[in-house]
Amino acid sequence: MNAHSEHHIVPKRVYFGVFATLIVLTWVTAWISTKDLGPLNIYVALSIAVFKASLVLLFFMHVKYGSKLTKFIVCIGIVWLLMLLFIAMIDIWTRSWMGVPGR
Amino acid sequence: MASDSAVASHGTHAHPGYGELRHHFENHEQQKDASTIGMWVFLLTELMFFGGLFLAYFVYRQWYPAAFASASNKTDLWLGAFNTTVLICSSLTMAMAVHAASTGKRILLVGFLIATLLLGGAFLGVKAYEYHDKWVHHEFPGEHFECEGCADEVHSQLFFSLYFGMTGLHASHMIIGFGILLVLIWQAWHGKFTEKWYTPIELFGLYWHFVDIVWIFLFPLLYLIDRSGRSLL
Numbered sequence: 001m002n003a004h005s006e007h008h009i010v011p012k013r014v015y016f017g018v019f020a021t022l023i024v025l026t027w028v029t030a031w032i033s034t035k036d037l038g039p040l041n042i043y044v045a046l047s048i049a050v051f052k053a054s055l056v057l058l059f060f061m062h063v064k065y066g067s068k069l070t071k072f073i074v075c076i077g078i079v080w081l082l083m084l085l086f087i088a089m090i091d092i093w094t095r096s097w098m099g100v101p102g103r
Numbered sequence: 104m105a106s107d108s109a110v111a112s113h114g115t116h117a118h119p120g121y122g123e124l125r126h127h128f129e130n131h132e133q134q135k136d137a138s139t140i141g142m143w144v145f146l147l148t149e150l151m152f153f154g155g156l157f158l159a160y161f162v163y164r165q166w167y168p169a170a171f172a173s174a175s176n177k178t179d180l181w182l183g184a185f186n187t188t189v190l191i192c193s194s195l196t197m198a199m200a201v202h203a204a205s206t207g208k209r210i211l212l213v214g215f216l217i218a219t220l221l222l223g224g225a226f227l228g229v230k231a232y233e234y235h236d237k238w239v240h241h242e243f244p245g246e247h248f249e250c251e252g253c254a255d256e257v258h259s260q261l262f263f264s265l266y267f268g269m270t271g272l273h274a275s276h277m278i279i280g281f282g283i284l285l286v287l288i289w290q291a292w293h294g295k296f297t298e299k300w301y302t303p304i305e306l307f308g309l310y311w312h313f314v315d316i317v318w319i320f321l322f323p324l325l326y327l328i329d330r331s332g333r334s335l336l
Binding site (some may be wrong): 009010012015017019022023026027029030033034035036037041042045046048049052053056057059060061062064066067070073074076077080081084085089092093095 | 138139140143144147150151154155157158160161162165166180181183184187188191192194195197198199202205206288305308309312313314315319320323324326327328329330331
């Protein structure tokens with residue numbers, strides 16, 4: 001096996017830093033949602049959520065310190081989910097362009 | 104255990120504290136890598152499981168934006184933010200439990216696992232209160248559904264179907280987590296884990312954080328649609 005999978009202990013201050021960021025961003029996203037940003041609201045909310053999820057993945061779930069194979073598997077999962085969401089949504093977003101019955 | 108002979112047959116010596124080495128693994132490191140990767144593959148199937156519901160959510164939100172906006176405003180924004188905070192706290196205590204396990208601190212490990220269980224329980228308590236509130240206000244989809252002031256009562260039900268479906272699936276994952284946590288607490292108390300072998304603690308940590316990530320997306324998607332009331336004017 002490679003050197004990546006050596007016993008790795010994440011320092012506690014990393015956990016506390018990630019934790020504080022997650023808490024602050026939770027209240028920031030709740031507060032921003034009450035402001036009218038036009039169509040941008042959902043993009044801001046989802047960007048904050050993606051950033052928070054990345055912090056959890058990388059540090060709490062140790063992906064940053066994991067083997068290359070672990071990183072690869074996580075990326076595959078994200079790509080697969082995005083394929084599910086985007087390929088289906090391309091249909092939904094573009095249906096109205098054609099003027100055909102249905103939504 | 105049978106592993107002793109298997110270890111011997113590979114020409115390696117037993118490592119105390121590492122736990123049992125199954126005969127099909129070359130060494131403890133390979134065994135741990137395989138367990139971790141197995142857990143990640145399971146989590147990917149979970150991702151696609153939740154992914155289907157997220158897709159349904161995006162499709163219907165695209166089709167009925169006004170219904171989703173007004174129905175979402177029926178949820179309690181600050182209670183949702185508070186509950187998100189509680190769940191993130193339980194993720195921190197879980198991360199600290201893995202840290203305690205990796206440094207061989209048994210009492211600390213048990214303490215953090217119990218804290219994780221209690222915070223998870225607090226989250227579900229708040230969730231139960233929210234469900235009850237929705238129920239008594241007839242905001243549960245079905246025959247008696249009512250949505251006072253909703254833009255589009257028929258399609259508001261779609262929002263609440265997804266609300267209960269998605270948060271319900273999430274809550275059921277937490278309830279399953281409680282069962283596993285109880286077993287882990289019992290095992291940790293009886294000294295099953297050492298600083299060299301705590302794979303079940305680490306893998307359960309992955310599961311718990313995954314459930315946290317799902318909520319990180321559920322919170323903005325269910326609670327935070329059009330809070331400024333733009334489309335409601």
